[in-house]
Amino acid sequence: MITADTLYRRLHAAYGTPRWWSEDPYTVMVQAVLVQHTAWSSVEKLCRPLADRLTPDYIGGLPPGELEALIAPCGFQKAKARTIRGLTAWFGGYGFDPRRLRQIPTGRLRDELLSIRGVGAETADVILVYAFYRPRFIVDAYTRRLLERLGCGLPDDEAIRRFFGAGLPEDAGLYGRYHWLILEHGGAVCKKTPLCGSCPLRRLCRYPDEKEGL
DNA sequence: AGCCAGGGTCTAA
């Protein structure tokens, strides 16, 4: 079976140097919520015109209903607006200052995020990695599907995390870049059928009618 | 035209 290390190099060769989600922690938080069950392109389309207004000041100051209307194109606006407000309030408890979070252990930080309604495991982990630089491998639908196609029999998210944990340094930067590459890959290949002729990782994938993966 | 999507919550068995 392919190693996490080799897979990273293949992805990097196929998609180039991954960029970071955003240097701004609050932007990461808002976009992590907006992208739930939603195409990344929809999030970008929504956020691009907002530019420098993606701040706690502007978003948090929006009158009731306006945030919902603003984010409607990303769907689930009622739920997502509530979650964004929850995250904004939580971050406000730390003065919107990431430095104040530095001494909090990752596990506790994660629990705090999970206690916010609408923040589940994946959203919490995205925020941990990209906003606060904590080493925690993000497992999402693309990750699961990619590993499935690679022929790895990994039953659950914990097993997947162990796969990536083995042989990789525990480094938030690496985890973040890795997840971004998986995202690029997942967005580029076909979603449904396991067969994708144009897949840049084709030689790595085990297809239903083939015996061997790699 | 209809089906599905990078998630999360709640309920029911």
Place this chain on the structure above:
DNA sequence: TTAGACCATGGC
């Protein structure tokens, strides 16, 4: 503890 309904909209 797990499966399924539900939330909303955009893209194909």
